[in-house]
Amino acid sequence: MSETLTLNKIVNQKGISTAEAANRVSDLGWTPSYVQEAMTFPTDYKISKVPRDPMKQVLRSYFPMQEEKDNRVYGALDAALRGDMFRNVEPRWVEWMKLFLAIIPFPEISAARSMAMVGRLAPGEELRTGFTMQMVDEFRHSTIQMNLKKWYMENYIDPAGFDITEAAFGKCYATTIGRQFAEGFLTGDAITAANIYLTVVAETAFTNTLFVAMPSEAARNGDYALPTVFLSVQSDESRHIGNGHSMLMAMIHDPSNHQLLERDLKYAFWQNHAIVDAAIGTFIEYGTTNRDKNKESYAELWHRWIYEDYYRTYMLPLEKYGIKIHHDDVAEAWDRIVKKNYVHKTAQFFTVGWSFNFWRIEAQTEKDFEWFEHKYPGWYAEFGDFWKWHAKLSVPGEKNIAFNGDVGYVYPHRCWSCMVPCLIREDFCCDEVDGKMYTYCSEGCRWTHKVAFAAEYEGRATPAMGRFSGRREWEECYHGWDHADAMVDLGFVRSDGKTLVPQPHLRFEQKDMWTLDHIRGNTLGSPLRGFRALKAGTERDAAIAEYRKGFKINPCN
Amino acid sequence: MSVTPQQAHQSGAAGAAIFAGSDSRKYNYFEPKARKASHYEDMTVDVQPDPERYLLQDWIISFPDGTPTYSKTWTKALSSNWHQFRAVDQEWERTHYQRQSTICGMVQSVIENSRKSGAPKRFDKAWVKVLQDHLGAYKHAEFGLGTSLMQAQRYGYTQMVNNAILTNSSYKLRFSQDLTLYLAEIGLDLEGFDHNAGKKHWLEDPIWQGTRKAVEAIMGSTDFLEQYFAINLVFEPLVGELFRSGFIMQMAASQGDFATPSVVGAAEADYERNLANTVELIHMLTHDKEHGVHNKGLFNGWMAHHGALAHEAAANLQPIWSLPRVKVSSFAEAQSLSKNRIDAICAQVGLKAP
Ligand SMILES: [Fe+2]
Ligand SMILES: [Fe+2]
Ligand SMILES: [Zn+2]
Numbered sequence: 001m002s003e004t005l006t007l008n009k010i011v012n013q014k015g016i017s018t019a020e021a022a023n024r025v026s027d028l029g030w031t032p033s034y035v036q037e038a039m040t041f042p043t044d045y046k047i048s049k050v051p052r053d054p055m056k057q058v059l060r061s062y063f064p065m066q067e068e069k070d071n072r073v074y075g076a077l078d079a080a081l082r083g084d085m086f087r088n089v090e091p092r093w094v095e096w097m098k099l100f101l102a103i104i105p106f107p108e109i110s111a112a113r114s115m116a117m118v119g120r121l122a123p124g125e126e127l128r129t130g131f132t133m134q135m136v137d138e139f140r141h142s143t144i145q146m147n148l149k150k151w152y153m154e155n156y157i158d159p160a161g162f163d164i165t166e167a168a169f170g171k172c173y174a175t176t177i178g179r180q181f182a183e184g185f186l187t188g189d190a191i192t193a194a195n196i197y198l199t200v201v202a203e204t205a206f207t208n209t210l211f212v213a214m215p216s217e218a219a220r221n222g223d224y225a226l227p228t229v230f231l232s233v234q235s236d237e238s239r240h241i242g243n244g245h246s247m248l249m250a251m252i253h254d255p256s257n258h259q260l261l262e263r264d265l266k267y268a269f270w271q272n273h274a275i276v277d278a279a280i281g282t283f284i285e286y287g288t289t290n291r292d293k294n295k296e297s298y299a300e301l302w303h304r305w306i307y308e309d310y311y312r313t314y315m316l317p318l319e320k321y322g323i324k325i326h327h328d329d330v331a332e333a334w335d336r337i338v339k340k341n342y343v344h345k346t347a348q349f350f351t352v353g354w355s356f357n358f359w360r361i362e363a364q365t366e367k368d369f370e371w372f373e374h375k376y377p378g379w380y381a382e383f384g385d386f387w388k389w390h391a392k393l394s395v396p397g398e399k400n401i402a403f404n405g406d407v408g409y410v411y412p413h414r415c416w417s418c419m420v421p422c423l424i425r426e427d428f429c430c431d432e433v434d435g436k437m438y439t440y441c442s443e444g445c446r447w448t449h450k451v452a453f454a455a456e457y458e459g460r461a462t463p464a465m466g467r468f469s470g471r472r473e474w475e476e477c478y479h480g481w482d483h484a485d486a487m488v489d490l491g492f493v494r495s496d497g498k499t500l501v502p503q504p505h506l507r508f509e510q511k512d513m514w515t516l517d518h519i520r521g522n523t524l525g526s527p528l529r530g531f532r533a534l535k536a537g538t539e540r541d542a543a544i545a546e547y548r549k550g551f552k553i554n555p556c557n
Numbered sequence: 558m559s560v561t562p563q564q565a566h567q568s569g570a571a572g573a574a575i576f577a578g579s580d581s582r583k584y585n586y587f588e589p590k591a592r593k594a595s596h597y598e599d600m601t602v603d604v605q606p607d608p609e610r611y612l613l614q615d616w617i618i619s620f621p622d623g624t625p626t627y628s629k630t631w632t633k634a635l636s637s638n639w640h641q642f643r644a645v646d647q648e649w650e651r652t653h654y655q656r657q658s659t660i661c662g663m664v665q666s667v668i669e670n671s672r673k674s675g676a677p678k679r680f681d682k683a684w685v686k687v688l689q690d691h692l693g694a695y696k697h698a699e700f701g702l703g704t705s706l707m708q709a710q711r712y713g714y715t716q717m718v719n720n721a722i723l724t725n726s727s728y729k730l731r732f733s734q735d736l737t738l739y740l741a742e743i744g745l746d747l748e749g750f751d752h753n754a755g756k757k758h759w760l761e762d763p764i765w766q767g768t769r770k771a772v773e774a775i776m777g778s779t780d781f782l783e784q785y786f787a788i789n790l791v792f793e794p795l796v797g798e799l800f801r802s803g804f805i806m807q808m809a810a811s812q813g814d815f816a817t818p819s820v821v822g823a824a825e826a827d828y829e830r831n832l833a834n835t836v837e838l839i840h841m842l843t844h845d846k847e848h849g850v851h852n853k854g855l856f857n858g859w860m861a862h863h864g865a866l867a868h869e870a871a872a873n874l875q876p877i878w879s880l881p882r883v884k885v886s887s888f889a890e891a892q893s894l895s896k897n898r899i900d901a902i903c904a905q906v907g908l909k910a911p
Contacts, residue, residue: 060661061661105604146599
């Protein structure tokens with residue numbers, strides 16, 4: 001052994017630094033010369049500049065770090081069971097997880113798939129390495145969430161609804177609003193989908209409400225499992241946000257991209273608002289039993305995460321590159337949440353349709369009313385009676401709230417863009433696209449379908465842009481069906497072949513549960529069919545005016 | 558008001574009440590492969606939906622030409638039931654990270670221990686140059702295959718197909734980085750070690766041009782299944798394993814190198830798993846009652862096309878066997894093993910060996 005090799009040197013033998021390692025790894029790629037790679041997922045953007053890598057990381061530190069995170073998650077799940085978590089958990093909360101966890105694993109894995117699309121477009125191998133890790137992360141997110149859901153199913157008092165989860169996702173009138181969230185990540189223009197819609201907007205702006213606000217509310221309801229899993233998921237997001245920003249910076253210097261960037265930032269923000277705020281707002285405000293007046297409402301959380309952190313800190317600085325920011329949409333989204341009761345109307349809609357879905361929704365009570373009125377002044381006057389009706393009509397044998405004329409609720413049109421119904425009645429609008437009439441919840445959604453998802457944008461050809469397709473109005477799928485037959489077809493019937501999976505209450509005794517017999521005899525219908533049948537001109541205009549006027553819930557008892 | 562008065566707190570635990578469905582504690586929307594669903598199946602099956610399995614409203618966005626979010630047209634292979642496939646290695650996130658992390662730890666301790674003991678300095682000089690130039694070149698092949706699979710995992714018709722391809726990509730990309738960092742770190746102890754030589758050989762050395770062409774042909778394919786097929790059923794046995802097992806693993810010890818085989822050996826274990834998954838999928842397709850004949854024809858075409866490229870690549874590699882000072886195995890021996898391997902694979906899935 002040489003005399004210079006002291007023990008100290010042996011122990012401290014240095015490898016190469018992470019930065020150096022990342023540099024070496026980034027030299028693995030080359031430009032093919034024998035066979036060119038096909039541009040299988042085209043984009044209308046130009047990607048020119050090689051961006052700075054957001055994070056210097058290599059897989060040999062990534063995998064152990066993630067395994068360590070996993071160990072903490074699975075350890076915490078075991079501990080929750082040892083601590084008898086389910087004895088104290090609030091069923092109101094866990095019931096909504098049947099909806100949330102039915103939706104979320106598909107968007108997650110869609111994000112993994114979409115890394116294929118940006119992976120090949122990435123300028124520079126460092127960014128591609130970032131996308132590789134994100135791909136594996138999203139595989140992690142999808143399967144770790146399936147695991148959490150299975151765990152609830154095995155340990156929670158009422159597993160029905162968890163047991164049919166992925167089938168329910170594809171069919172339910174409520175999960176349908178998660179569809180645009182996932183498919184938007186991986187269909188159409190590769191940059192629009194995988195960079196702007198997924199990373200720059202959904203991950204950067206909205207994952208905080210999903211993965212940080214939701215866990216806090218879960219913990220307030222005695223659920224310590226969801227926070228463990230979702231905070232672990234969220235801990236991967238800063239890398240994803242970094243990837244998205246690097247890619248954005250690779251395009252923003254080229255003014256020929258600006259028009260498309262403005263289109264996509266607007267589209268992505270509006271759709272995320274319409275979808276995520278509807279769903280997560282409902283879970284947080286209506287899935288909780290905690291009515292601590294000192295905690296932040298969803299509106300307050302939104303102001304912090306979306307307005308301050310995303311809009312002011314992330315988006316506004318893009319103006320210096322010459323990007324026109326959609327200020328009005330941000331203001332409008334805020335108004336929809338605080339003035340136009342978007343979240344409350346979504347919760348109301350989900351509840352009206354409790355018997356078309358696959359989880360339990362119990363009525364809000366006096367204690368809840370007080371909190372809502374405190375956080376959203378005027379709430380009680382508009383929604384108090386509705387929730388009393390729901391409580392009253394929760395007893396099997398009562399006339400189902402969706403078809404009960406005494407209540408005064410008017411079933412809404414669907415928005416063809418976000419697939420949430422047109423709940424803010426005064427904002428309802430319609431338009432023709434390719435000779436067909438469609439209904440929308442808002443001007444932003446009308447614009448998204450008609451203007452953004454088209455072959456041309458402001459006179460510029462956009463040959464890579466996606467198109468809306470499918471049977472986007474859920475109600476149309478069961479037009480003319482008896483309610484009970486539809487529920488059988490949906491598979492939302494329990495193992496005895498007659499008790500419904502969904503229930504309008506949290507009473508766990510068989511005698512309190514609704515069966516197919518209780519809902520038979522009402523026919524489902526497509527509002528859009530009715531709307532399209534109206535004669536253009538006065539007839540249609542009158543219907544629009546009537547719709548925009550809204551409805552008033554009748555006093556209960 | 559008719560709100561039911563709040564009772565004492567209801568336990569939310571399983572078994573706290575008995576009612577219809579209160580014992581329904583299994584995912585019940587798919588047919589497990591065995592009698593009981595595996596955890597892998599529970600984590601995986603039907604998470605990627607499609608109009609045949611539960612998408613009541615069909616796909617809701619399409620590409621501009623009308624192709625939906627997922628389409629069976631993304632491979633020329635046909636299946637009467639894409640949903641049938643299950644990955645043999647049964648990976649979901651936890652098992653994947655455990656395995657990857659274990660390999661990363663193993664590789665790092667191999668590097669640390671061998672450097673601590675001064676092992677790289679005892680490698681035969683000619684062998685060091687082989688590692689520098691040729692293992693250094695080969696790492697790019699692994700990377701190219703890894704990125705092909707990253708691309709391919711977007712296109713399969715089911716979650717099971719795509720996740721198997723995704724984990725395969727993850728393994729390949731990890732291995733390409735393992736090799737890169739292994740060489741970078743042992744290079745610290747080797748005077749004059751040229752860290753850029755590997756890429757230069759990959760791009761310019763005639764020995765590697767056949768391999769590069771074969772890899773680029775896979776990267777350039779627009780059929781995701783052709784990519785997956787060509788990597789695991791053709792390139793790996795004819796070129797990848799030939800080089801890894803038939804050369805590096807065989808030769809290293811005799812050149813005083815006990816470290817490199819440990820690093821490269823991890824890739825052999827990765828390959829066994831990925832091969833098993835691919836064989837399972839291709840077997841399912843060649844034995845499809847409706848489309849088996851069509852698929853066999855298609856696959857034999859892929860086998861011939863990529864087989865020819867792989868044979869050319871392997872032949873170009875031959876001079877490498879004469880580079881080590883101590884010669885313990887010959888190219889002919891390695892190639893006959895690789896011939897046996899691809900014959901066995903082809904027999905398993907019912908195809909003609911190239
Ligand atoms: Fe994710
Ligand atoms: Fe993410
Ligand atoms: Zn909308």
